[in-house]
Amino acid sequence: MKQRDILKRKYHCNVVNCQTVDVVMEMSAKKFRNTTLIPTRFVLVIDVSGSMDLRVVEEETETLLDRVKVFAKLVTNHISEKDSLAIVTFASDVQLDVPLMSMDKKGKKHVEKVVEQIETRGYTNIEIGLLEALNVLQTNTMTNSRDIIIVFTDGVANEGETDPAVLVQNYREAQKDFAKMTPLSAFTIGEDDPYLLKELAANLGNEAFYWLNRSHEFEADMLMPVLLRDETHITDIRIEIRSLEGTTFNEDSVSRTHLQDSGSTSLTYFIHSIPDMVAKHIPMQILLDAEKFDESLGKTILEVDVTYIDHEGSNRSFTDNVVLFSQFGGNEIGASGEPMIEQTPYCVDNGSVLRSPTEVATAILMIAEGKYRQIGVKALDDVGLCVRQDGDDLPNEHKAIIKGAIIEINKIKRSYCTLMVDQSAETKLLHENAATWISSLDSARLLQNQSDIGRIYAIQSTLETGMPTARGVFPNQQQQPNMDWRLKNKLREVEKLSKITKKTVIVFGTSRVFEGKTFVLSERLRCKKVGWKRESIADVIVRCGGAIDYDVPACPYDPQPRWYVQKTFPDTYLICAKKDFKKVTYLVKQAMQVQIPILTKKFVFQSLKKKKFLEIENEDFHLYIHQEEETTVTL
Structure with a gap:
């Protein structure tokens, strides 16, 4: 060739x-067709600060960390056996959760197991996460490979270096001895101003800055750097x-x-x-x-x-x-x-x-596009500067800035139309290109709040780099300007896999469904770990408003005239493993003696899923409920 x-x-x-x-x-x-790519070394740099425990959407139970874990699992399953993967988590400190390893079956299984155990801690120090990722690549040299670092954080860095220019310089200094530059892909979500991350993406990466929309299946969007690598x-x-x-x-x-x-x-x-x-x-x-x-x-x-x-x-x-x-x-x-x-x-x-008519028309289109880009990107940069200076909701000045840019784009379009043949296909394309830029700028002009600044950065970044950004940045009715149809189809396939992956994962958000209730856990459930966070059932119940008692309450002792004073314990329950119930363990005997309902762990999970304290009379949920005339026991 x-x-x-x-x-x-x-x-x-x-x-x-x-x-x-x-x-x-x-x-x-x-x-290229039927071409084998050289191996890629991926390093996922994941924020595990305390805010990652917040729910993505108020009405849902999934936390940000839960969703990022789904993304990590998707990456692990997608990349080939010849590729390598490492996972670095950062908060106030940094931790190498998964050292760089080949993604064969054994490696994939190990990564999934480790990902399930990742927990939140501390504040947000992006710098130590990025430098550790570079250290992982440097200490595991490979002669013929490509390297990609993918970082996700949900907020503003509040520890370590937070000046974008200094952090960019520190990153470059750390990789000065590398044979090749290591690109950075940056993702964020939330309402904070992600200026630091946007600057890191612009100076250290090749792609657009990725701002994620909470209402979308953004795990698929987070796979975009991997899908682009495939092509x-x-x-x-x-x-x-x-x-x-x-x-x-x-x-x-x-x-x-x-x-x-x-x-x-x-x-x-x-x-x-x-x-x-x-x-x-x-x-x-x-x-x-x-x-x-x-x-x-x-x-x-x-x-x-x-x-x-x-x-x-x-x-x-x-x-x-x-x-x-x-x-x-x-x-x-x-x-x-x-x-x-x-x-x-x-x-x-x-x-x-x-100088053929087609070549001349193409030259005009490309030069006009370059001028559209220069005007549009500068306008959005100015909007970002206004927001950072004012610190409140988007000032009205931002609308005037974008309106001025739209006027300039229309002027350029009209000036270049004079060089084109009337009613030609190229003239039509010139109008369509200008309309696309105006529509993209209008998307930013219609935003009202400072919480939208991340979305504005993403629009600016995709227009500047010509690379696609995450779905959900532009309005649903507007087609993203740089989203190739092949990439769009791949994202749809990944989204299907994401939904399947979520169904196989038990996640528990934070709610108050167990408030005012006291639970005792049977012997087998006391150390039982559940969910991707590997929490104990007791931790889940407490986080959701309940209280834990480590023994069944007993009736007061009175030797005369009866051995026990009969007393009821409303809002107290024994959550019991079926094996413990069959063996009639000590806690089961005590619960029956004082007439406390004995429920399955399924009751806990379904109450969390439905976001309400369910009826315990449901036969799927109880093992024992005292009744006046008879005792119902369900195995």
């Missing part, structure tokens, strides 16, 4: 008034661009996405990966010397060096040249005596200038 076929590149150009050249560098990976054959793309022939870059128009270094005559970008279903675009504007325009025609004004790692782990490199072309001379004068304002759109592919 030729090298040129692996990473496809094209340069869309438009010379304006012989003074500037708008350029959009477009890159996409060739779609990725090109990684570690470094692009060095130099301007020649006395030209310079307009630094105000340089794309900041993936930018590593910049100057008036050079730009350096680094992109962690390009999935097969995604095209990456780098817009820029070149300033020309109008007096030397004619002599620069046909000469190379941009030299682009590209290096990357292919699907086999081999290093590849190319050098591209972008030449200056115009159908107008630099000294042409209009009828009014003023220089003519003319535009020349064209494409450059493999050093050749392409």
Whole structure:
């Protein structure tokens, strides 16, 4: 296979008034069939601070940690045997719960067992979690692999380093000796301002920032970095661009996405990966010397060096040249005596200038898209700044900012329509692209509260990177702009698996269904662990409002005239294992003697599920209930 076929590149150009050249560098990976990917090492970095014990939705029993455990199980089952996985949990401290291990059957089984035992603790220190993840990768070297760190937190870091710029620098310093850069995928949920996590995703990752919607099956969305990895054959793309022939870059128009270094005559970008279903675009504007325009025609004004790692782990490199072309001379004068304002759109592919109607229309579309992106991303950045400065609900200023951006997008659309053939398919597409950007910005404009700031960050991030973000960010009736249909289908399949996985997992949220009730546990149930948190039944009952007694209450002793004074104990119950009941253990005898109802553990679970104290007369729930005329015993 030729090298040129692996990473496809094209340069869309438009010379304006012989003074500037708008350029959009477009890159996409060739779609491979029946290609084996090199192994991937995944590190899941999970927040287990105390707030992870809160319920995801008020009416449900599942906690955030319960849902993240489902995600961890989905990842474990999805990745192949040649891949490796480690799990790091962080709170005030950091813990390596699962060391890096191969995901064969034994490894998968071990991970699932450990995940069930993860519990919450302490506050939130993201820094130590990320640095430990890098340490895991560094101490387990592998010559030919790809590494991905996926971090989830539900709130603001309140311990460790919390300054985004410093934390980014610490992360980069920790991996300076790595052979390859390790990308970070960042997820959050909740109403807090996730500015730190958003900045980590922008500076250390390749994907959009993921904000999760509580009302969605977000476990599937959390698998998005893994699903994108499945469709990725090109990684570690470094692009060095130099301007020649006395030209310079307009630094105000340089794309900041993936930018590593910049100057008036050079730009350096680094992109962690390009999935097969995604095209990456780098817009820029070149300033020309109008007096030397004619002599620069046909000469190379941009030299682009590209290096990357292919699907086999081999290093590849190319050098591209972008030449200056115009159908107008630099000294042409209009009828009014003023220089003519003319535009020349064209494409450059493999050093050749392409000027067919299709190529010209494509160049216009790509350049217009680049300007839409620049305007939209800046507007959403300004909105985020307003919110962080005000600290209250979204100020009305944010609506004015977005409205101004929409006006600018419409102006750009109209200006480029003059270069297109009326009623052409490309003209229609130009209108549709502008409408998509306006619709995306409108989604942010309609948000009202500061609690929506995470959603605004996610919209800004997906528009800036051209990568998909989690579902539930955009309104249901609006199609997410960067969601490829193949990825959408995969997410639907994962969502089905997520629902099945949840059914196999017993989770217990926090409610008050047992308030005012006292329970005694039979001998076999006292040490019984249940749920993914591996809580004792006693802990579950206490957390849900009940009280625990470790012995059946006895009737007061009175030698005259009877041995015992008969006394009732309302709202007291023995939760009993059926084996203990069959053996008629000491606690069972005592409960029958003082006429305390004996219930199965199923009663506890069903009461939690239904969120109410159920009727104990149900034969599925009781083993013994005292009645005036007869005693009912159900085995």
